[in-house]
Amino acid sequence: MSVDRRSVLRSTARLAALSAAGGFAAACGSSAGNTDPAEPSMAARSQPSHLAESAAPSPTAVPSAAPSPTAFALPPLAANTPQEVVTGPRTRSQLALTFHGQGDPAIAEALLKTAEQHGARLTVLVVGSWLDQQPQMAQRILAGGHELGNHTQNHLDISSMRPQQAHDEIAQCAERLQRLTGSIGRWFRPSAAQYANAMVKEQARQVGYQHVLSFDVDPHDYADPGADAVTQRVLKSAAAGSVVALHMGHPGTVQALPAILDGLTAKGLHAVTASELCA
Template identity: 60%
Template sequence: MTADRRTVLRSTVRLAALAAAGSLLTACGTGNLRRADPGALAAHPGTVDPQHTTDPAWSGGEGPASATPADPAEAGPDGEPTAAAQPSTPPAPPVLPPLAPGTPVEVAYGPRTGRNVALTFHGSGDPKLATALLEVAEQRGARLTVMVVGSWLDQQPQMARRILDGGHELGNHTQNHLNISAMTPEQARAEIAQCAERLQKLTGSIGRWFRPSAAQYATPMVREQAKAVGYEHVLSFDVDPRDYNDPSAAELQRRVLNSARGGSVVALHMGHQCTVDALPAILDGLAKAGLKPVTASQLCA
């Protein structure tokens, strides 16, 4: 494939992603959540570990991804894309519930008067561990939100449909999981847009939520770039049990259950055995406390 044809193909995918984002935003309302809960954060100091904010490979031992994605189209003998490389019609996008009126641009937690919680996961790492984690959740009727890294989808494209087919939700966690807060606006937008293109191609939608990489909250610059790509809402969190440090399953269970309450958004990670091991007890403990794990969109509906 020539350089000009590759440019046209990528531009087409990008335009499709932005068009889908526009139609999604017209269907989404806003909700009555506050931006952050200083009390909750103060009660749990150290919610963002240095490793969590600086190491791009902390999500499961995989090395840093290349900032230049490979061209998915392969040329045939005559220089034209092969039949397998031709872009297929995107699947129908998942149906999401409208958000409640007044939902802020950045959501750190949902209504405290409710009994729902959102278990959100950094989408990367060993696909076998990710699949095992999804199966545990599905066996107990829990719905998760996976903030996926685009470079992981390049390596494991089947995981996008696997996650959605289990009744879970997908969001954008940048293409390469680098320190987005330290980037230029152009670099930050590219990181967000590249992951959005992967999601659009694989699922028919860029997803509703964006979460910044290597940061708990998005800077004004990052929020602006996310909105330019098509994300009206940033999904933060108020509970970080630091499973990326690989504590024991019992310790991870304790951290989650001691901190989670109605409306909490919990930040967890695929690709860690401790998280898979702890999840059954976490779900059982939440149930005993009268808390129901739902997707981020259901939390904010």
């Protein structure tokens, strides 16, 4: 049976056009409407080099295939959001309670439930090695309406590292977030430092983090001063726009959280995610 050469050529052209359109749609995806660049897929960036001097070998406990990511949309940030956020707007009755994500998962679960019972949304900056041990916590945090960010892979003194070491610390945690949730998250917080130096900011930017999340209220709950002390320190210093630094793995922090949330309500303040605070 003869084949019409012109028909074949027309069909081939149509298939090529459809293929190109599909690739363009996949590349542009869900970034429309966000004032920040879209959070890039880790597969689209070069992988970090493996350093022989790394303080800890790359863990292997991360599942090879992620569960279906929890769908969540980050609100666009205000156009004037700085590269390093220390506080949010002082004009709204909101603040952000941010948590170092590590420690006993039962303590983390209790803390999340308490926040949810009070209608509060938290921002959890996770340590990548914790996700290797407790991968289910990534989805649990998002399922409660909270936000996830990056707090490095091993929680070492990132400010003292060479650029490639710092890059790897950030990128390894980002890979785990991408694998477990479908996103690297919006925020990076340096480990063992309140503020990011210029080198750390640049390495975070190269991994895909346009913003570093610092804080203006630190009750030093990691020193376990007791629930009453943590509560008093937070309520004394927290104000509209504050970013409070707290830690998940400490029982005193969980015990303090109900009184903190009640006290914030009495002050007319409500805990929202860092992205909501800066939107």
